[in-house]
Amino acid sequence: MRLLGLKLINLASFMYLLTASFFLSQNLQPSTANVYVMPAPFAFSIWFVIYLLLFIFLMKSFFANEELDRVVDHIGLWFPLSMFLSGTTVIVGTTPSLLFITLSLLTLCVVYTIIQRLNLSTQKYRTPFSIYLAWTSIATIVDTFVVLKANGVQELFAIGELGWSAFILAVGGLIALAFYFIQKDTWFPLVFIWGYGAIFAYQENTLIKFITGAFVVILLFIIFFSWFQKNRVS
Structure with a gap:
């Protein structure tokens, strides 16, 4: 009964996340959306991938094997809490949204850490959370600068x-x-490639383009080189 309760809470939280995102979200003001870390609008389409993967995870959990039940049991209420916080982020005002997205990021870190420590036979259960965590990380960066700009903060510790x-x-x-090398996680850096590529495409500042472009190239090279080495050995 406890597991079934958790699964139903997960589903309810997911429905709240979808409802908030599609029907209750507030649009950013153009003046506050124009920050150096803002990616091109197409980048946010990754949410559809995240929603789909979370939906598949949730549906599978109702017909779960022992290992997936173990995942659901251990992540407990941290998972639905992260979805609730993420959904609330888009319906509150600009400034409080930073609090909610930061808390969502922290709860996702807890979920990810718990899954990592389970020593599962496969990493497929980690994939939705890798992508969700990575994009929430980028979204937190963006939201931080949006909130600072909305509140008229132009410098912090004499740095603009x-x-x-x-x-x-x-x-x-x-x-x-670090996620790629330490956690052996390919999906996390792939999301950063997507996000940083979108920032590179959208921003005109030379320094921002250099940093985002450099990391896109570095991450792509490392991932493809490792994949090539692995396949050549096998």
């Missing part, structure tokens, strides 16, 4: 928006590399 944007994008790229 461009400087902080370059720094945070570099840190994000390094995190994507």
Whole structure:
């Protein structure tokens, strides 16, 4: 009964996420949306992939094998909480949205960590959360700068928006590399390739283009080189 309850809560939270995203979301004002880390609009279509993968995960959970039941049981309420927070992000005002998306990111980190520690026989159960976590990471970066701009913050510790944007994008790229090498996770950096590629395509600033373009090339090279090496050995 406990597992069934968790699965129903997961489904209800997912429905809330969809409802909030498609029917209740607020549009950004053009003045606040124009930040250096904003990706091209097409980048946000990745949400459809995330929704689909989460839906498949949820549906499979109702006909789960023992291993998937173990995943659902261990991630517990952290998973529905992350969806609730993510959905709420798009219906509150610009400034409070940063709090909700940050909390969503933190809960997803907990979910991801729990799944990693389960030592599952396959990584397929991790995939939806890898993609969800990676995109929420990028969305948190974007939302941070949108909120700062909306509140008239032009400098922080004597560093302007461009400087902080370059720094945070570099840190994000390094995190994507760390996920690939430490967590053996290919999907996480692939999402960063998608997001950084969209930023590269949308922004005109030379420094932003250099950083995002460089990480796209580096991540693609590492992933394809590793794939080539693995297939050549096998």
